Amino acid sequence: MRLLLAVIVAVGMVAPAFALDSGIKTLKVERGLTPDAQKCVECHADKQPGIVADWAASRHGHVGVSCIDCHSVDKSSPMAAQNCPGVKGTELYVTVMVTPATCGRCHANEVGQFGRSGHHRGSLQYNVKEGLNFKGMSDLIEKHEAQGIEKYKRAPEMAGCMQCHGSKITLGADKRPTKEGWPAAGIGTIWPDGTVGNCVACHTRHRFNIAEARKPAACASCHLGPDHPDIEIYENSKHGHIYNAEGASWNFNSAPDAWEPGDYRAPTCAVCHMSGIGGLTTTHNISERLKWNLWLPESKIRNSPDPLNPLTGDGAEGRKKMMAVCANCHSSLHTENFFQQADLNVELYNEGYFQPAEAMRKELADKKLLKANPWDDEFQRTYYYLWHHEGRRMRQGAVMNGPDYAHWHGVFELQQDIYKLKSIYNKRLKTGTIEE
Structure with missing residues (x-):
């Protein structure tokens, strides 16, 4: 027995219905879609039923936004093609790619x-x-x-x-x-x-589910690992502890700017960095609530409107906005003390570790005591790990309340890095040669 997928498209609503059938998988489309859109749905229901199932369950499907609305392009577009049998020889041009220009028509x-x-x-x-x-x-x-x-x-x-x-x-x-x-x-x-x-x-196709994007897993697929273990830091934090204990029961489906404490008991990544909360409105500018750049070799306060600048954002305003997020659950004393603790760790990294390491690197470079291949040079490899791995973990762990990453995976390993760099630096200056 094969599955018969029947999707009944009404005005403003798609209602999927399922039944067993002895033969061919089919799709029935009624009302609300253009004939061209109906053809797309019917064809892809046979060839890629998972896509159609996701679309049928999505808000797009519910309001009649179809394949054609997102995948059709003007004939003049560099992506325009008729390589789909359903549009070949017609006046329609389509592309497999959906770009921000398309999403921006509605969003x-x-x-x-x-x-x-x-x-x-x-x-x-x-x-x-x-x-x-x-x-x-x-x-x-x-x-x-x-x-x-x-x-x-x-x-x-x-x-x-x-x-x-x-x-x-x-x-x-x-x-x-x-x-x-x-x-x-x-x-x-x-x-x-x-x-x-x-x-x-973040909003994976073809469901584009807001609840999915609000959960930590949406960020975790990229923000993890030795250089920016943000999901690990989150899970090490009290926020992550609460989410892991009870997050499955939280409400992730409230409308934008209506998703507030009560729907959840502790913040996810989206709550702090993007969501409407208290007096803050929803934003898709993830730099808007940040004070520091925490991934550069040396942390500096954000001060640029240019998104191509690593310091994009307004650091002073960003800190105020992030503290406004915290104010929904914490007292001002709790929040102010926390960020003072975090800032001291960022400044310690800058002054105690990166700046001395960079001064040694520059002097060795001036004296031609660095190898041309940085990945075959113990000093340069350790210098890279100091800022790109251990240094990021120290800074991000401190700012996101992940103590194990701020300390044992962070500053504890940094102090070993800096002593190693000093040892290599002193030996090269003394001998005037690069060790083999």
Whole structure:
């Protein structure tokens, strides 16, 4: 017996109904969709039923937003094609890619806010020559990780970097995206139409569920690991402890700007960084409530309106907004003392660890006592771990209340790094040579 999927499309509502059938999987569409839209749904229900099932259960499906509304493009678009049998020979042009330009037709505020955030920079910083670290990342990926083998020079990026940061999508002769950039769910994807961003990084297609995006798992697929273990830090915190104990019973479906304490007992990532709470409105600018940049080699207070600048945001205002989030559950004394503790840890990292390490690195560089290959140089590798791994963990653990990451995975390992750097530095200055 195979499953018969019947989706009845009424005006303003889609009601799925299921029944068993002895033969072919079919889909029935009634009212509310154009004939072209009906064809799309019926065809894909047979070929990719999971897609149609997600769409039928989505808000888009409920209000009659169809495949055509999101996937059709103007004939002049660089992505325009008729490689789908259902539109071949018609006046319709479609693309598998749905860019922020399409989402922005209905969600203009959200797309605009995203464009002012650090997420906007995700792929641009390493995928274009004007990016923040184009050469450094290109060298790491192509020369070192791919070992300079031409055939594999993009392999580390395709399986790794672009799945979180985003890709620069290129098209083949058939107007379909090539493997060098697709598939990718990276947040800062650069599309052939020139737009940047990827809503499905958090609101996965074709359900686009707001509840899914509000849960920590939406952020955890990228914000984890040795360099930015944010989900681990969250779970180490009291907020994460409460979520793990009872989060399955919380209400994640309230409307934007109506999702407030009471729906949940402790914040998720979205509550602190994005959601409407108290006097704050919902924002898709994840940099808006931040004081420091915590991932650069040296932390500085945010002071730039440019999303391509690592210091994008207004640090003083960002701290006020984050404290306004905390005020919904905590006293002012609790919140003020917490952030003073966190700031001292950030400043300790800057003054006690990064600045001395950078001074030693510069002097060794001036005296030609660093290897050309930084990944084959004990000093440069340790220097990198000091800021990119242990240093980030120390700072982010302190600011997000993850004590094990602020201390044992953070400053405890940093003090070992700095002593190691000093030992190598002193030995090279004394001998005038680089040890083998």
